[in-house]
Amino acid sequence: MVDERLNRAFAQDVVRLRQAGVLPVVVHGGGPQIDAQLARFGMRPSFAAGLRVTTPEVMEVVRMVLAGQVQRQVVGLLNEYGPFAVGLTGEDAWTMTATKRYAEVDGERVELGLVGDVSGADPSALHALLRDGRIPVVSPIARSEDGLTYNVNADAGAAALAVALRAQLLVVLTDVAGLFADWPSTEKVVDRITADELERLLPTLSGGMIPKMEGCLRAVRSGVPVAHVLDGRAPHALFDHAFGDTAVGTRVVP
Structure with a gap:
């Protein structure tokens, strides 16, 4: 997602698959872009067990970059090859719900802040978009049952949606x-x-x-x-x- 040539090849592939009858759903990350934005704000990224430690301040940046920058870039790029892509986050229509996640490092539990484990996935909105011939592009942000917003690892979010969609x-x-x-x-x-x-x-x-x-x-x-x-x-x-x-x-x- 940081190489323009690869971005375009990816977008072409997704649209070609859709035109061939496959029903792709895209779940994107945005680690390099988040790191770059944090640097602009003078904030240093921190990780534990491969997961981003997400304070409330970092969460504001994560949400802004994923939903406001990366998702729009992916949607815009896909739509250069056909009017298919529609963006949403896991918060929309409760597509993904999450519970607080902790990491384990050397046998010790580590606090990650607003990092969530996907606890549920409702694919209804995705099914509706797929029936309409669209390509959903999902940002890995999820809500909890008590209304908090969590940063969800994109790989975990993609896996949960794949299961829910019976992909x-x-x-x-x-x-x-x-x-x-x-x-x-x-x-x-x-x-x-x-x-x-x-x-x-x-x-x-x-x-x-x-x-x-x-x-x-x-x-x-x-x-x-x-x-x-x-x-x-x-x-x-x-x-x-x-x-x-x-x-x-x-x-x-x-």
Whole structure:
């Protein structure tokens, strides 16, 4: 999402899939853009277990950047290739609800602030948009039952919506080649892994790969037939590889 050439290739892929009869739903993040905006305000980002520590002040920036900047860019780019995309956040129509999340670091519980775990997903608004021929673009912001607004990890939000929609495929685009078998000792990518194998491997992962693989595990354990982690740095990776049999990236299967 920070490379104009890749942005356009992604948008073309999504629209081509829609024109081919696939019903894509896009859930976006915005980490680099949030970090850049925090820097402009003189605020330093902080992370624990791959998740952004979100104070009320940081939450204001997160909400502004995700819903007001990144979502509009994704919607605008998709609509350059056809009048399909409509933006919403997880707050809209209670599409996603969340409960407060804590991280665990070295066996200790860590406070994350306004970071939420997706506790429920109502796909009604998404179904309505899909029936109307639209491509929903969802910002990972969710409300709690007591009215608080939470920053939800985009991978976790995508997984929850994939389950709620009974999607046939969850695709996670990232900036690495996939799940490495023995990082950093080797850059060999695991092309296929079962849910049980992934669950055993999770405690050994680090950084941003943790929520991605947690999301994949949640999805396939809850009925999504396959989750595919793809290297989004490859132009047209989504169209060329997500729906084919080519062993690119990492496929998580039940």
